[in-house]
Amino acid sequence: MRGWKSARAVLIWVALALAIGVPIAAAAASEQLAWRGPVYILAGFAGIIALGLVLAQPLLIGGYLPGLSAYRRRRAHHWIGGTLAVAIVIHVAGLWFTSPPDMIDALTYTSPTPFSPFGVTAMWAIFIVAVLALLRRRLGLRLRTWRIVHIPLAIIIVAGSVVHCLLIEGTMETISKVALCALVLAATIKVMIDLWRRRTLRGESVARQ
Structure with a gap:
């Protein structure tokens, strides 16, 4: 039994x-990289890595990653959230450097590209979560209040990131990209259902007492 758990x-x-690694490796082998500058490539891979980090977040919160205590899961969730915000800054800054007019259109929601508004919306949600996480103690946000704010923003981050990624036709290989996006959605839906069930059971237990 112990051997099966370890395996x-x-x-x-x-x-x-x-x-996370296969989509990155597939993108690194893309022929389109030959026509891209180093800053653009850095920005693109920062976006791919960010999507991989989005996958890790619900897995940590749901306790689906073995070998980590609750404390370590929370710490990892916090650090990965910060890394995610940094990856998005690199992604946006790199794209701004290569084409400021396109980024202005994207940030002002006037870009003709269909993927832009989804990515920008997810970006703002990530930044809001990051700022609130840093100021949570100063603002005196209780756990219940934090969850009420954080969960809707997390849904926006996941939905916006997935749609943004799927609509882009770039260096990412299609099958691995779709698989990663599907896993991000599945992990998020799974943790939302589990959290709802836990609260329901907790509420029923309290009501019986």
Whole structure:
């Protein structure tokens, strides 16, 4: 039994590494990179890495990654959230450097490209979560209030990021991109359902008492 648990833990971590690593490797092998500048490439890969980090977040919150205590999951969630915000800054800054007019159109929601508003909306949601996480103690946000604010923003981040990624026809390979987006959605839906069930059971337990 113990051997099966260990093997299962290894498989879960390997699956997560492949889910994030394969799309990055496939993008690195794209022929389109030959016509891209280094700053544009850096910006693009920062976006791909950011999507991989989005996958890790619900897995941590739901406790689906073995070998981590609740404290370590929370710490990892916080640090990955900060890294995600930095990755988005690099992504946006790089695209701004290569084409300021396009980024102005995107940030003002006037871009003709269909993927832009989804990415920009997800970006603002990420920044809001990051700022609130930093100021949570100063603002005196209780856990219940934090969840009420954080969960809708997390849904916006996931939905916006996935649609943004799927609509872009760039260096990412189609199958691995779709698979990563599907996993991000599945993990988010799973953790939302589990959190709802836990609250429901907790409420029923309190009501019986």
